[in-house]
Structure formats: C-alpha cells, structure tokens
Amino acid sequence: MSSRFLAVALSTSLYLGALAHGADAPLQKTLVTCGTCHGINGRSVSPTFPNLAAQQAPYIELQLKAFKEQTRADPDAQAYMWGMASQLSDGMISQLADYFSKQPPAPGKLEKPALIAQGKRLFEEGVAAQGIPPCASCHGAHAEGMATFPRLAGQHSPYLLKQLLVIQSVLRTAPVMHGVVKNLTKDQMQAVVTYLESL
Amino acid sequence: MRQIRIGRASGLLGFMPWGFGLYVALTTPSFAVPSFARQTGMACAACHTVFPELTPFGREFKLNGYVLDNIKQITGITTENRETLSLNSLPPISVMLQISYTHTGAALPDSAVQGALAKDGDVLFPQQASFFYAGKIADNLGAFMQLTYDGAADQFGFDNTDVRYARHVDIGSRPESQNHSLVLGITVNNNPTVQDVWNTTQAWGFPYSGSSTSPTPATSTKIDSGNGGLQQNAGGIGVYAWLNDCLYGEISVYSAVKLGGVHPLDSTQSQVLHGVAPYWRLAYEKRWDRNSLMVGAYGIDASIHPGNGLPLQGPPDKYRDVAGDLQYQFIGEDHIFTVLSTYIAEKQTLDASFANMLAANDDNTLDTFKLAGEYSYQRTIGGSLAFFSTTGSGDALLYAQAPVVGSLNNSPDSRGYIAEINYLPFLNTKLQLQYTVYDKFNGLGTNYDGAGRNASDNNTLYLLAWVNF
Numbered sequence: 001m002s003s004r005f006l007a008v009a010l011s012t013s014l015y016l017g018a019l020a021h022g023a024d025a026p027l028q029k030t031l032v033t034c035g036t037c038h039g040i041n042g043r044s045v046s047p048t049f050p051n052l053a054a055q056q057a058p059y060i061e062l063q064l065k066a067f068k069e070q071t072r073a074d075p076d077a078q079a080y081m082w083g084m085a086s087q088l089s090d091g092m093i094s095q096l097a098d099y100f101s102k103q104p105p106a107p108g109k110l111e112k113p114a115l116i117a118q119g120k121r122l123f124e125e126g127v128a129a130q131g132i133p134p135c136a137s138c139h140g141a142h143a144e145g146m147a148t149f150p151r152l153a154g155q156h157s158p159y160l161l162k163q164l165l166v167i168q169s170v171l172r173t174a175p176v177m178h179g180v181v182k183n184l185t186k187d188q189m190q191a192v193v194t195y196l197e198s199l
Numbered sequence: 200m201r202q203i204r205i206g207r208a209s210g211l212l213g214f215m216p217w218g219f220g221l222y223v224a225l226t227t228p229s230f231a232v233p234s235f236a237r238q239t240g241m242a243c244a245a246c247h248t249v250f251p252e253l254t255p256f257g258r259e260f261k262l263n264g265y266v267l268d269n270i271k272q273i274t275g276i277t278t279e280n281r282e283t284l285s286l287n288s289l290p291p292i293s294v295m296l297q298i299s300y301t302h303t304g305a306a307l308p309d310s311a312v313q314g315a316l317a318k319d320g321d322v323l324f325p326q327q328a329s330f331f332y333a334g335k336i337a338d339n340l341g342a343f344m345q346l347t348y349d350g351a352a353d354q355f356g357f358d359n360t361d362v363r364y365a366r367h368v369d370i371g372s373r374p375e376s377q378n379h380s381l382v383l384g385i386t387v388n389n390n391p392t393v394q395d396v397w398n399t400t401q402a403w404g405f406p407y408s409g410s411s412t413s414p415t416p417a418t419s420t421k422i423d424s425g426n427g428g429l430q431q432n433a434g435g436i437g438v439y440a441w442l443n444d445c446l447y448g449e450i451s452v453y454s455a456v457k458l459g460g461v462h463p464l465d466s467t468q469s470q471v472l473h474g475v476a477p478y479w480r481l482a483y484e485k486r487w488d489r490n491s492l493m494v495g496a497y498g499i500d501a502s503i504h505p506g507n508g509l510p511l512q513g514p515p516d517k518y519r520d521v522a523g524d525l526q527y528q529f530i531g532e533d534h535i536f537t538v539l540s541t542y543i544a545e546k547q548t549l550d551a552s553f554a555n556m557l558a559a560n561d562d563n564t565l566d567t568f569k570l571a572g573e574y575s576y577q578r579t580i581g582g583s584l585a586f587f588s589t590t591g592s593g594d595a596l597l598y599a600q601a602p603v604v605g606s607l608n609n610s611p612d613s614r615g616y617i618a619e620i621n622y623l624p625f626l627n628t629k630l631q632l633q634y635t636v637y638d639k640f641n642g643l644g645t646n647y648d649g650a651g652r653n654a655s656d657n658n659t660l661y662l663l664a665w666v667n668f
Contacts, residue, residue, distance in 0.1 A: 015383065015438055032367045032380070033267060036259045040380055045486045046255070046530070083240020083269040162532070 027095050030088070034096065037080070042103040047156035048076065054105035054154075056145040060097035064088060074172040076162070106154040108198045119195025122188055130183040135192065138176070143199050153199035160193035232333040232343075233627055233667050234291035235260070240269035243626040248528065248535045249575045250629070250667070251398070251407055255444075255484075255491055255528075258396040262382055262441045264365035265334055265341030282338055291334025298664045299326040301410040305656035308602060321412050323350040326663070329358065339366045351411045357458060358431065359402065361388040382441040390430035391422060391453055391478045394437065397493050399524035399541045402430065405571040405585055406617055406633065413659040416613030417598055417606060417641045419589050420545040420567045421518040422478075422499050427470045429501065432456060437478065447495075449480040469507035473515040476501040482524075493526040505551050514550035516558075521545075535581075537573040542566070545591075558597050565591035565611060578623060585617040598641060600649045607649035610642025615654075631663040 031040060034052075038044045042053030052060065066072035067085035088096070110116070123143065126134040138149045145151030152160065166172040168181045181189075236243055239260070243250060246257030253261065260267055268287060275284030301321045309315035328348040335341045345358035365384030392400035401423050419425035437451025455472035457464055464471050482495030502515040522543040529536040545565040552558035568588045575581030591611045598606040615637040622630045640647050640654035647654055 012438075028367075032263075035380070036263075037256060046489055048489070048530070048532075079242035079244050086240050086269045087271070158532070 026092065027099070030092055030096065031099065033084070034100075038100075042100040043106040044156070047158040049080075050159045051106045051155055052100040053103035054144075055100055055151050056147060056149070057097040057101035058147045059145060059150040060100055061093055062148050064093045064096065065090075068093075072172060074163075074166040077172070105151075108154050109157075110198050112194055115191050115194045116198050117195075119191035119193070122192045123195055127188070131179075132184060132188075133180060135180075143196055152196045155193075155196055157190075157193040157197040160196055161189055164189045164193070232291075232293040232295070232331045234293040234331060234333045235265070237289065238268050238270060238287055238291050238334040244578060247626075248530060248537060249573075249578055249581060249621065249623065250627070251403060252537060252573070253396055253398060254530060255486060258484075259444070261363075261396050262365060262384065262439070262447075263367075264339055264363045264384060265343060266339055266365075268335050285335070285338045287335055291332060293331040293333060293667060295327070295329040295331065295667045296665070297323075297326040297328070297408065299323045299408075299410065300660075300662040301412050302660040303413050303656065304658035305652070307414070323411065325350045326411055336362075340364045349411070356431075357389075359388075359390050359393050361386055361390075361393050363387070363394070379443055381443075384439050384441070386437045386439065386449075386451065387435070388437075388451075389434050389456060391433060391435065391451070391476075391499055392497075393430070394439075394449070394451070395480065395497075397482065397484075397495065397524065397526045397539075398537075399493075399495070399526050399539050400497065400522075401428070404541070404569070405539050405573070405583065406619065408631065408663055408665060409633065409635070410659050410661045413635075413661070414603055414640075414657045416589060416611070416637075417604065418565065418591075418611050420520050420522075420543040420565050421501055422497070422520040422522065422545075423541075423543055423567050425545075425565065425567075429453065429472070429476070429499070431458070432470060433472055433476065435476075435478065439480075444486070445484050447480065447482040447484070449478075451478040451480075452476065453478060453499075453501075464506075464511060466506055466508055466510045468511075469505065471504045471506045471511050473502040473504050473511070489530050491526075491528045493524075495524045497522050497524065503551075505555065505557060509551065509555055513554070516551045517548040519546045533577050535573075535575040535578070538571070539573070540568075540570045542568045552597075556596065559595040559609075560592065563592045563594055563597070565589060571617075575621070578626060580623075581621045583617070583619040583621075585619075586615075587617070588612075588614040590614075593642070602648050602650040603652055604641075605648050606641035606643075607647055608642040612639055612642050613637065613654075614639040627667045629663070629665040631661075631665065633659075633661040633663070635659040635661070 037049040038052045043051050063072060064085050067077055067081040068088060070082055123135045126132045139152050140146055143151065143153035163172065164181055164184065167174045167177045168184065170178065235246065246254055246260055248254055271288040273284065273286045273288055274282065276282055302319060306316040306319035309317050327350060330346045332342060332344045342362040344360045347358040348355045363384055363386040365382055368381045368383050370379055370381045386394040388394050390402050393402040395403065398404055421429065424430060433453040434456035435451045435453030437449055439447065439449035441447050452475040453472060454475050455464060457468050457471065461467045476499055478499045480497040482493055484491055484493040498521040501518045503518065504511040504515045520543055522541055524541040527538040543566065547563040547565065549558040549561055549563060553561040569585065571583055571585035573581065573583040589611060593609045595609045598609045598611050600607050615635060617633060617635050619631060619633045636658050637654040638644055640657055644654045
C-alpha cells in the first residue's frame with residue numbers, strides 16, 4: 001500500500017469517526033437549527049433576525065407559542081417562524097427559552113448620538129402630548145425587560161423598527177402596545193430603536 | 200438551462216449537412232423547489248433572494264443536508280431508543296415548468312435545405328418540465344433529485360442529483376466552544392458544482408436560465424460545462440466541512456457516468472472520464488449586518504477519453520481547471536443586491552485528441568471570466584447585468600471553420616453581455632426578459648464563421664415564464 005493510500009484511508013476514517021459523533025441530543029439539535037439565524041449563542045448577525053441572548057424567558061416562551069399557534073402573524077413570523085415553531089413541544093419551548101435567556105447579551109452599538117439622546121428621552125419619559133407613556137415603565141429602566149415584556153436593550157434597530165410598524169398596523173397583535181404606538185411617528189420610532197440598540 | 204454547445208463537438212460528431220452540428224449539452228441548473236418550503240414550513244424568501252440564488256440561510260439548509268423539517272414525521276425506534284425512521288408525512292415532491300420564446304439577431308440556416316433559413320422565433324412549450332424529490336430522507340440524510348423533460352430534445356431524463364448526509368459535530372466541551380460550529384457532510388452527486396452553495400459556479404451560476412435553441416460559443420472551460428462538460432457525465436462522492444458558518448472545504452472524486460448507450464462504456468460513447476477526477480473547493484464567507492462576502496477557489500483535474508469511435512484506451516486528454524470566485528450579497532428589507540464573479544484558468548494537454556487529429560495542438564489554454572450584478576426590489580421586480588468572456592489559444596482542428604458553429608480564425612474567444620429584467624408576481628413564479636449581446640463570437644465580431652455570419656447575428660432575445668409548485 002502506498003503512503004498516499006494510507007493517508008487517504010486514515011483521514012477518511014478520522015472524518016467518518018468525527019461524523020459518527022455528531023450532536024444528537026434533542027435540545028442541541030434544535031439549538032443548531034435556531035442558531036442558523038439567531039446565532040447559536042443567541043446573538044444574530046443579520047438584523048432580520050432578533051438577538052435572543054438574555055431575552056426574558058417568559059417572553060420567548062410566549063412568542064414561540066404564538067408562532068406555533070399562528071397568532072403572531074407579521075410577515076417574517078409567517079415566512080420563518082410559523083414553520084420553525086410548528087413542531088416544537090411545550091417542553092422544548094421551555095428549554096429553548098431557558099437556554100437563550102441565560103446567554104450573555106449582545107453588546108450595544110453606539111451610533112448617531114443625537115438620535116440616541118432623543119430616543120433615550122422618549123424611552124424614559126414618553127410624550128405626554130401624544131399620549132405616549134414611558135417605554136421604561138414596562139420594559140425596565142435599562143430596557144432589560146420583565147417577564148413577558150421583552151428585553152429591548154442591544155436589539156437590532158431595524159428589527160425593532162419593523163416590530164413597531166407591524167404592531168402599529170396591527171399585522172402583529174400586541175394588545176398593550178397597540179395603544180402605546182398609535183400616535184408614534186416613524187422619526188420617533190427611529191430615535192427610540194437607535195437608543196435601544198446602543199444599550 | 201440547457202445550452203447548445205457548438206464548435207468543438209462538430210469536429211467530434213462529424214455530421215449534418217454543411218457542418219451545422221449542434222451538440223446539446225445536458226446542462227440543467229436545477230431550481231428552488233417548493234417541496235423544501237412544504238417540508239420546512241418556511242417561505243421561499245427564507246432560502247432564496249430570488250430563486251434559485253441562495254441566502255445565507257439557504258446555504259445553511261443545503262450544507263446541513265436538506266433535512267430541516269417542520270412537518271409531522273413518521274418515526275420508528277428500536278427498544279434501545281435508536282431512531283430507525285424519520286420520514287416526512289408527505290413526500291417532498293415539486294414540479295417546475297418553463298415556457299420560453301427565443302429570437303436571434305439573424306435566422307439560422309435551415310438544417311435540411313441548403314440556402315434556406317430556419318424560422319426565427321422559437322417557442323418551447325415546455326422548454327423544460329421537471330419533477331423533483333427534494334427534501335429529507337432520514338435524520339441527517341436528504342436529497343435533491345430532478346427528472347427533466349427537455350422540450351427541444353424531446354427527451355425525459357435523469358437530471359441534477361445531490362444526495363447528502365450531514366451533521367453537526369461537537370468540537371469541544373468547554374463553554375466557549377459552544378460559540379463554534381462544525382458541520383461535516385458527505386455528498387453524492389452527478390454534476391461537479393451542483394453541491395455548491397454560492398451561485399458562482401456552473402451548476403447554479405448566472406444566468407439561471409437561458410435559451411436552449413440559440414447558438415452559444417464554441418467552448419468554455421471544462422468545469423464551466425465546456426465541450427459537453429461533466430454534468431450528468433460524472434458521478435462522484437465528496438466530503439466537506441463547514442466551520443463557524445464561514446470556512447468551507449471540500450474534496451470530491453468523480454468517475455465516468457453515462458446514461459443509455461453501450462455498457463460497459465466503450466468507444467461508442469464520447470467524452471468519457473478516465474479514472475477518477477478530483478474536484479476541490481475552498482471558500483471563506485464573512486457575514487456582517489445584512490451583508491455577506493465570499494471569496495473562494497475551486498478546481499478539477501479531469502482526464503477524458505474522446506471516444507466517439509476511438510477506443511477508451513491510451514493517453515487521455517487532460518484538463519486542469521483552477522478557479523477563483525467571489526460573491527457579495529446585501530439582503531435588505533426592500534432592496535437586494537448581489538455580485539457574482541468567477542475566473543477559471545484551464546490548461547489542456549490533449550494527448551488523445553492530438554494523436555487522432557481532433558486537435559492541432561497538444562497543449563491549449565482556456566480562460567473563462569464572468570461577472571454579474573443583480574438587483575431585486577421586494578423580491579418582485581429586478582434586473583441583472585452580466586459580462587462573460589472566454590479566451591484561449593487557437594486551434595485549427597478544435598475550432599475549425601464551419602457555418603454558424605465554427606471559427607474563421609480558429610479561435611475560441613467569445614465575449615458578450617447579458618441584460619435581464621425579472622418580474623415575480625408570486626415568490627414561485629418568474630417572468631423574465633433576457634437579452635444577450637455578443638461582441639465577439641468564436642474569435643471575431645464580423646464574419647466569424649467565414650460564411651458571413653456576425654457575432655451580433657447570435658444576439659438573443661429570450662422570454663421565459665418559469666413556475667415552481
């Protein structure tokens with residue numbers, strides 16, 4: 001046998017050996033799927049897909065169930081998450097929520113200081129004249145979220161902006177938020193999401 | 200896309216009156232298939248910018264073996280809880296239909312009556328109709344299989360197939376290793392590059408569809424389907440690794456596969472691979488925000504017996520292709536941009552063809568370059584602009600003078616542009632207007648074939664209706 005043949009046989013054996021030791025635990029397998037878009041650590045690259053790291057576990061659970069039951073119906077929910085969540089058991093949903101909630105959050109992105117300052121004011125104080133309450137009252141002083149109120153800190157601003165728009169147009173149902181965003185202008189939305197991404 | 204490859208084949212196949220020989224190469228890029236959507240429960244937009252071009256998620260789906268499923272499974276387990284079956288409750292079947300119209304700058308010669316012209320304006324209904332099995336077979340095992348009816352050839356045949364086994368592998372038990380991912384896979388396929396995921400290579404490269412009846416240049420590099428190409432003329436197996444969603448490496452080997460004709464293969468077959476042809480691929484992809492950039496390289500070493508009357512023995516022709524490629528994608532909410540490019544350098548050592556007077560030179564070179572830019576608005580309206588070029592050493596026998604298909608100056612050099620407008624009323628339906636301009640065809644711009652035909656006479660207007668369901 002030539003040394004080249006031996007090298008090929010050895011590397012093939014190593015390769016197949018590695019292949020046979022693939023990750024098979026149900027949670028691990030599901031995380032690999034989620035991680036394709038959201039990042040295996042819950043920190044996504046594309047702003048189409050939200051960061052899940054450090055998100056409130058009850059909120060993740062609530063949303064996954066809403067996808068599964070098709071009650072959250074904004075365009076991306078339908079295109080991506082209806083299928084993705086359709087076969088998740090309640091047990092798996094809890095495990096996923098627990099896993100992602102415990103991952104370290106994505107670092108903030110500091111851009112456009114003037115807009116950040118404007119957004120911070122809106123987030124902390126609301127706009128009484130427009131009937132917009134302070135966002136912080138539900139989402140927490142540092143936008144860390146609370147139970148089913150989602151963490152917003154460090155979230156991709158294009159994702160947040162899109163959510164505000166689909167909630168405003170009622171493509172996404174979010175009872176508390178419908179009243180809050182009713183009078184929010186697009187400029188105000190842009191300011192507040194820029195601030196949130198900076199956290 | 201089926202392409203008519205004319206030129207070198209005319210030397211090999213002899214034939215029809217006035218040397219007007221057409222060699223139909225079975226180059227059929229296959230397409231986005233709704234069975235994947237049915238299996239995953241996800242819209243086409245998850246995996247495709249505009250079909251068949253893949254998004255980063257589409258690339259992941261393919262590299263992970265087409266197995267991601269979100270529909271009810273029929274399962275089987277042993278008493279040790281080992282899974283023995285995990286089957287989609289509905290088979291992942293799809294249908295594709297293409298209807299096209301082709302109009303060339305000047306009519307082609309009639310194939311039977313000397314001096315007469317063929318009808319200029321050709322409707323193919325269908326140009327192509329395909330059936331797919333595309334999806335999961337078992338846990339970690341999936342397939343993309345295509346059966347195609349070709350309207351111009353009036354043939355039904357086995358088309359692009361890629362069966363793959365892939366799984367994630369743990370690469371460490373430390374917490375920080377959780378931030379790393381490694382996919383290892385095995386692909387078994389019948390077309391070198393059909394396994395690729397970046398839309399820069401032959402099987403899935405731009406243009407994704409084109410006329411199957413208009414003249415196309417005499418040749419291209421082997422990996423780019425030159426001289427009959429390797430697609431469906433090869434069967435191979437490969438192993439690949441995909442690390443951290445950014446680094447890809449693959450080695451595959453291909454052997455001769457011919458459907459129909461005499462078996463075991465003998466001198467009645469043409470362009471038969473000798474031994475195994477190694478194919479290799481490296482790619483690095485960087486993703487940031489809504490962007491992705493891939494820089495890669497690939498190549499093949501193929502030894503081929505010309506056959507077609509010559510025994511499949513003795514020194515074969517050798518083709519060594521080395522290529523670089525690049526892809527950039529921006530996938531915004533409304534706007535999508537893509538840039539695709541590849542450069543392929545080929546060195547030919549044509550011992551068999553030279554000894555049998557099929558080539559005038561023992562050694563030849565060919566270089567293929569392609570660059571395409573695409574834009575889509577809301578995945579509905581879009582357009583593309585592309586440049587393509589093949590240049591190489593002249594050869595009086597390979598590129599002999601002949602009407603339409605030949606070359607007056609025995610050159611393979613061809614160069615042109617493609618402009619395309621697409622309208623997708625639905626994500627699975629594409630209406631396409633494509634115009635191809637040649638400023639050089641088989642060596643020259645004017646009277647390139649020595650029979651008075653100009654490169655611009657082969658300019659092609661192509662209309663296509665393309666549906667997948």
